[in-house]
Amino acid sequence: MTLRLTNTLSRHLEDFRPLEPGKVSIYCCGVTVYDLCHLGHARSYIAWDVLRRYLIWRGYAVTFVQNYTDIDDKILNRAAEEGSSMQAVSERNIDAFVADMARLNILPADRMPRATQSLGAIRALIEVLEAKGAAYSADGDVYFAVMKHAGYGKLSGRDLSEQQDNAAGRVATEEEARKQHPFDFALWKGTKPGEPSWESPWGPGRPGWHIECSAMVREELGDTIDIHLGGADLVFPHHENEIAQSEAASGKELARYWLHNGMVNVGGQKMSKSLGNFTTIRALLDSGVSPMTLRLFTLQAHYRKPLDFTAEALEAAATGWKGLNAALSLTAAGCSTAITPAQGPSDPAALPPDLAAARSRFAAAMDDDLNTSAALAVLFELARPLRALANRLERGDGAAATEATDPALAARGQLLQELAAVLGLRPEATAAGTMSDAEIELQIEARRAAKAGRDFATADRIRDSLKAQGIELIDKPGGLTDWLRS
């Protein structure tokens, strides 16, 4: 079986073959750290985290590099607004990014270069481009000459002569005058009063956005990498420009596979800062949506397709996750001593036939351009009996305790946990209430007394009040009541 990925360069599904057998180098476009990350970022980085975990599971040694853009107009604007510095804004948002990603169980990149720490590499690359005649300087700025680069447009499939100049209406006219061609873009911007700047052969200034990624890839991973990742909105101009810069400088292909994730939409429109229709990751998580619910929500759709964010869909994911979590928690909590967490990839040959088949269906789904939706279906099927058992165990079913020692079930639990981990799904502790056990028992006793006196209004009031504090009551035959923190 071969992993197949949709390569934006060809617009087709291609067999994935790394440059060096067994090794994969990946560069992922990171965030501009002017603000908190929203669900669009979450979706993107969850998708790429799954790609990375899957490659690792398949036995590849993966090197994953992701940048922080910490030199940018938006960061400067933010700093000006709050009377702080570009560095202060950046540092704060980098800390927030790290924390948000950790909550979502996204593996930290192996290396995370920052623009401010890559000035040497950036200047060196611009010098190469200038020496090769691919760049020109004008009034302290340096621009890349798109017409000098033969392949310009190959990623986004664009013919520059067909493009409407300034279709988005955002071009600064004074900058246009310095350019030889409207689509030329800045490699280096001459300093402006009051802005941070760095020394360079072209005078003090700061790097343009596109050049940092080219410089970082070159410095961290070399001229050609296996996979380059990013959001679909980066295809043009960012990735197109990255290709132009890197390939003009090295004469070699920048990346063999370009993968792009679809946007998160709200009411049919792209979630973005500029539209103001965004929900930040932490706002969502702080509102009580669990990280794994968000993960499941994003993985239910294919990574290339747009994903509509609605309260209903999120709620559906939350309920779905509850069931999966019950099965995973059974494994993790060791309710059965026979079930222990899996350590790395299982050996299909050692599995019972039904589990081996499930494992192979999972792998086939993932091999098919990371079809996480189909892969999740396998997880749900694996989870079904475990989830039923977990729920019976929680409710003190005596027979369930015996069933839980069944080795076949243990193997199933182990496989479930292994495959869930490939998707970055891990058991999640449910939110614990603040009441002590004794207090809860007291309330249950009061409710029992009320029920005995047929005062159901009081009984229901007690039940509702406990429910509001996250305590779920389960009435059982014989007038007994169990409770769970949910």
Place this chain on the structure above:
RNA sequence: GGCGGCAUGGCCAAGUGGUAAGGCAGAGGAUUGCAAAUCCUUUACCCCCAGUUCGAAUCUGGGUGCCGCCUCCA
């Protein structure tokens, strides 16, 4: 105007030639003072038109609708 993508049950969403995964919701049953939770069971011919084929959601052509990008963007 150019480039790219999408259209599957009430909602989300797999499936790219052989007779529709999975999740949520709904329905029925078990259980309950009533619930909740849980368990079991259950629900679609795939935007429209034409064509290719023994056979199409799946291929071809033509429509319609929606989205992304065309120098802020994951």
